Amino acid sequence: MTNKKEEQMKAHQIDNTKKAGLTTNQGLKMAEDEFSLKAGLRGPTLIEDFHFREKMTHFDHERIPERIVHARGVGAHGEFQVYEPLAEITKAGFLNDPSKTTPVFVRFSTVQGSRGSGDTVRDVRGFSTKFYTDEGNYDLVGNNIPVFFIQDAIKFPDFVHAVKPEPHTEVPQGASAHDTFWDFIGQNHETAHTVMWAMSDRGIPRSLRMMEGFGVHTFRLVNAQGKAHFVKFHWKPKLGVHSQVWDEAQKALGKNPDFHRVDLYEAIDKGDFPEWELGLQLIAEEDEFKFDFDILDPTKLWPEEEVPVRLVGKMTLNRNVDNFFAETEQVAFHPGHIVPGIDFSNDPLLQGRLFSYTDTQLSRLGGPNFHQIPINQPVCPYHNNQRDGMHQMAVHKGQTSYHKNGLNENQPEPVLVEEGGFEHYQEKVDGHKVRGRSESFLDFYSQAKLFYNSMTAVEQQHIRDAYSFELGKCESDVVKANAVDLLNHIDHALAKEVAENIDVAVPTTDEGVQSEKRSDALSMEHTIRKTDTRSVALLLTGDVDANQVKAWVEKLAEHNINYSLVGKKAYTLGEMKVKETYDTVDSSLFDAAFLISASSKVADDVLEFIENTYKHAKPLALHLHDDSVLDKCRVETDQPGVFLFKEHNLDHFDSFIEGIAQARFWDRK
Numbered sequence: 001m002t003n004k005k006e007e008q009m010k011a012h013q014i015d016n017t018k019k020a021g022l023t024t025n026q027g028l029k030m031a032e033d034e035f036s037l038k039a040g041l042r043g044p045t046l047i048e049d050f051h052f053r054e055k056m057t058h059f060d061h062e063r064i065p066e067r068i069v070h071a072r073g074v075g076a077h078g079e080f081q082v083y084e085p086l087a088e089i090t091k092a093g094f095l096n097d098p099s100k101t102t103p104v105f106v107r108f109s110t111v112q113g114s115r116g117s118g119d120t121v122r123d124v125r126g127f128s129t130k131f132y133t134d135e136g137n138y139d140l141v142g143n144n145i146p147v148f149f150i151q152d153a154i155k156f157p158d159f160v161h162a163v164k165p166e167p168h169t170e171v172p173q174g175a176s177a178h179d180t181f182w183d184f185i186g187q188n189h190e191t192a193h194t195v196m197w198a199m200s201d202r203g204i205p206r207s208l209r210m211m212e213g214f215g216v217h218t219f220r221l222v223n224a225q226g227k228a229h230f231v232k233f234h235w236k237p238k239l240g241v242h243s244q245v246w247d248e249a250q251k252a253l254g255k256n257p258d259f260h261r262v263d264l265y266e267a268i269d270k271g272d273f274p275e276w277e278l279g280l281q282l283i284a285e286e287d288e289f290k291f292d293f294d295i296l297d298p299t300k301l302w303p304e305e306e307v308p309v310r311l312v313g314k315m316t317l318n319r320n321v322d323n324f325f326a327e328t329e330q331v332a333f334h335p336g337h338i339v340p341g342i343d344f345s346n347d348p349l350l351q352g353r354l355f356s357y358t359d360t361q362l363s364r365l366g367g368p369n370f371h372q373i374p375i376n377q378p379v380c381p382y383h384n385n386q387r388d389g390m391h392q393m394a395v396h397k398g399q400t401s402y403h404k405n406g407l408n409e410n411q412p413e414p415v416l417v418e419e420g421g422f423e424h425y426q427e428k429v430d431g432h433k434v435r436g437r438s439e440s441f442l443d444f445y446s447q448a449k450l451f452y453n454s455m456t457a458v459e460q461q462h463i464r465d466a467y468s469f470e471l472g473k474c475e476s477d478v479v480k481a482n483a484v485d486l487l488n489h490i491d492h493a494l495a496k497e498v499a500e501n502i503d504v505a506v507p508t509t510d511e512g513v514q515s516e517k518r519s520d521a522l523s524m525e526h527t528i529r530k531t532d533t534r535s536v537a538l539l540l541t542g543d544v545d546a547n548q549v550k551a552w553v554e555k556l557a558e559h560n561i562n563y564s565l566v567g568k569k570a571y572t573l574g575e576m577k578v579k580e581t582y583d584t585v586d587s588s589l590f591d592a593a594f595l596i597s598a599s600s601k602v603a604d605d606v607l608e609f610i611e612n613t614y615k616h617a618k619p620l621a622l623h624l625h626d627d628s629v630l631d632k633c634r635v636e637t638d639q640p641g642v643f644l645f646k647e648h649n650l651d652h653f654d655s656f657i658e659g660i661a662q663a664r665f666w667d668r669k
């Protein structure tokens, strides 16, 4: 069944897969498209060749500016449904009717790299959702990390200049491991908490389908009686929250720079629709000052143990785009696109965003009519007195284009609040004009420490490794020392280990936060674990038994596990196609590996494959003709998550399947 947005988009489709004659943009059928018009077969091209000029001019202008941040992205369509009416907290229509499915478009992104950069970099991920509601478009433009680097929007250009490739070399691409980024961090201690998240496993997600999303800022929900709650928005993935390990992420970057993009496309294409539940954390207005942090500070999260997340609805992504440029590239998000029942807070970062997003679309999409681009159009009618401008697509009828008018009964007329007209929440504000930071925003370290405390030992080790890697890539000793000083304000032992790894003087005094406070919700260790859509490489060597392999893959399919048969060369095995080879794929692209060896000799690239699977703590199954084949690689078969199958016994196979759900075996040597 198609939804309103799909119907609307269809009206704009041009289907070149259907038989059609080639024409110019003026509709002229062309008899020739391979040769330009020349004065003689070996002569110069003629300016008269309108077809050549039109084709070339259009091509010359095909590119638009990429997004200044979040340039690399991938999008998909879907639907959202609320579980039950939320009338007591918001009057937003799409959050009040459980029978209604609201079309959505989601774009995921990395922040630092350009449009052609790789997917599996260490970075924050963007998670933007456009809800095409009956009351207008609502955009929840969030990230996969619940806090942000800075507190005031005026610092954003500086922060972005620091993290982006350095201006004199345009290096590095898709990475924060360089001097200007860490210089900015060392000079701006408000970044401490968010950098800790970025250095954790959250910065290297396994899949876009397996990350949380956060609205980051505090917003307001307002009910029909005008009563407001402060709210933080969450997206909770039904597949759980999972990450890569850093070495694996770096390898995947080389082996398949489109790893996340392809993963999302293929899952949707196959019918494995990714789902997230929408969560709300609510604080009554009268409780605004009851916390040991300022709820307007975007570098702070609301610990879930203190403010529980209420799951209120579900989003399903169920349709890939038809055209990347038309949809994913041209979609224009804006945190200021809201609907009645949702409103802003005075978070100074949010306030600045409310200016920036429309502004950026003007240069990116070439003028003020970007809302008319099909992916951006609301599914409800829209009328106002805005006219003309570049790329105006609408034909506005009538004599008047101003308000108030007497000639056209004052149409289009403002709508009463009771009939759905938007009214800003009437918050009382009173203050002197000042440039400055609220004192309540000055605690930069407590939640960074809370996050670090909440990690398991392995997660903490990954964080220390990530800081050591990133700072190890910096050239300047001053930059490194300042960054270590920042860490020392969070946790002395963390600062000490990083300092030793990067050859910087260990801070002599412990300036860290002396708190053992934890929040279990912050660790990924407690997440949902499933076999669904996990991927296994079946590594075939020698003359393997087709029937045995078939029985195994059927078992994998029963658990909705994806598999690839990998051989030395592509070939046909019984009824199955062995499509991948040790050249075309790599261990970093799979969640698990199963070596099925019918030979006493196993090639080096196969051994490297299983060694990396083992090293990255992933489940590894072995069905070996000869155990000595493992002598040449560092795989110990008595370790957790290594499954040895002597017989072709399908019952044993269940333990491997459980291992695939578990995903990682951190206690492996």
Ligand code: HDE
Pocket: 067, 068, 069, 070, 073, 107, 108, 109, 125, 126, 127, 128, 141, 142, 143, 148, 152, 153, 154, 156, 214, 215, 216, 217, 331, 332, 333, 349, 350, 352, 353, 356, 357, 358, 360, 361
């Ligand atoms: Fe953005 N951000 N941002 N940002 N942001 C953009 O808008 C900006 C911030 C986020 O998939 C730009 O259309 C400022 C926080 C996402 O198309 C730009 C500030 C969060 C995306 C912009 C922030 C985000 C953007 C670039 C500090 C998480 C990708 C192109 C005040 C809540 C949207 C564009 C997409 C994109 C400005 C901070 C998320 C320049 C000024 C905090 C997911 O307008």
